[in-house]
Amino acid sequence: MVCLGNICRSPLAEGILTEIADANKVEVNSAGTGGWHVGSQPDPRSIAIAKKNGIDISHQRGKQFSTYDYEIYDHIFVMDLSNYNDVIKLAKTDAEKAKVSLILDEIFPGENVDVPDPYYGGAFGFENVYKMLYQACEKIMSRLSLQKEAN
Ligand code: 4NP
Numbered sequence: 001m002v003c004l005g006n007i008c009r010s011p012l013a014e015g016i017l018t019e020i021a022d023a024n025k026v027e028v029n030s031a032g033t034g035g036w037h038v039g040s041q042p043d044p045r046s047i048a049i050a051k052k053n054g055i056d057i058s059h060q061r062g063k064q065f066s067t068y069d070y071e072i073y074d075h076i077f078v079m080d081l082s083n084y085n086d087v088i089k090l091a092k093t094d095a096e097k098a099k100v101s102l103i104l105d106e107i108f109p110g111e112n113v114d115v116p117d118p119y120y121g122g123a124f125g126f127e128n129v130y131k132m133l134y135q136a137c138e139k140i141m142s143r144l145s146l147q148k149e150a151n
Contacts, residue, residue, distance in 0.1 A: 001103070002087055003079040006032030006062040008119050009129055010079060011042035013103060015050050015057035016130075017137040021146040030060070031069060033086040037062035043119070049126045053134075070096040077103040077140070080114035104132060106139035 001013035010030035018028045032038075040062040041047070050057045067090050069076065076099045078084045084102060091097040104113040115132055118125030141147055 001028065001030040001077050001079075002033060002065050002083050003030075003115075004032055004034050004083060004117065005037045005119065006030055006034075006064070007037045007040055007043045008046050008117065008126070009115050009133070011057050011060045012046050012050060012126075012130055013077065013079070013133045013137065014060065015055045016134055017140060017146075019055045020137060020148075021141050022148040025146045026144070027073075029063075029069075029073070031063040031065040033065050033083055035064040038064055045118070045123060045126045049123075049130045053130065065090070067092065070099065074099060075140075075144070076100045077136075079103060080117070081112065103136045103140075106136040106143070107132075 001010040001017070003010040010032065014028050014030035017026070021028070042057050042060050047058050065087060070091060076087060078087055078100060081102070084100060087100050088097055091100070102112065104115060115129055116125065118129050
C-alpha cells in the first residue's frame with residue numbers, strides 16, 4: 001500500500017487489509033513515495049478513524065518505498081495517479097510495472113479514481129477515505145482469495 005507520506009492513507013489501507021485478510025495468506029505493508037515521515041506514527045486522525053472501526057494502526061511507522069519492495073511484494077496498490085507515476089519510475093522491468101495499480105481500480109475499474117489526500121482537510125476526509133479503502137480491501141481480499149477460513 002503506497003501513498004505520498006505514509007501517514008494518512010496507506011497506513012489505513014495496511015491496517016484494513018491486515019485486519020480482514022488471513023494472516024497466513026498475505027503479508028501486507030505500506031510505504032510513502034516521500035521520505036519526510038520515515039519513522040513517524042500515522043497521523044492521529046488516521047489512528048482515530050481506524051480505532052473507531054476496531055483497528056489499531058498506532059504501532060505502524062513511516063517507511064519510504066524503494067526498488068527493493070518490487071522484489072518482495074506481488075502487488076503494489078497506490079492511492080493516486082501521482083503515487084502511480086512515482087512508483088512506476090522506480091520499476092526496472094515490465095513485470096515490476098505490472099505489479100502496480102490504483103487501489104480504487106478495485107471498485108471503479110478503469111475509471112482512474114484517486115483516494116483523495118485527506119492531510120490538509122478535516123475528520124470527514126478521513127472517514128471518507130476509510131470507507132473507500134475498506135471497500136477496495138474487501139475486493140482485493142476476494143479477488144486474491146485472502147479470506148480467513150470459516151471455523
Ligand atoms: P498521505 O498524506 O500521503 O496519505 O500520507 C500526506 C501526508 C503528509 C504529507 C503529504 C501527504 N506531507 O506533505 O507531509
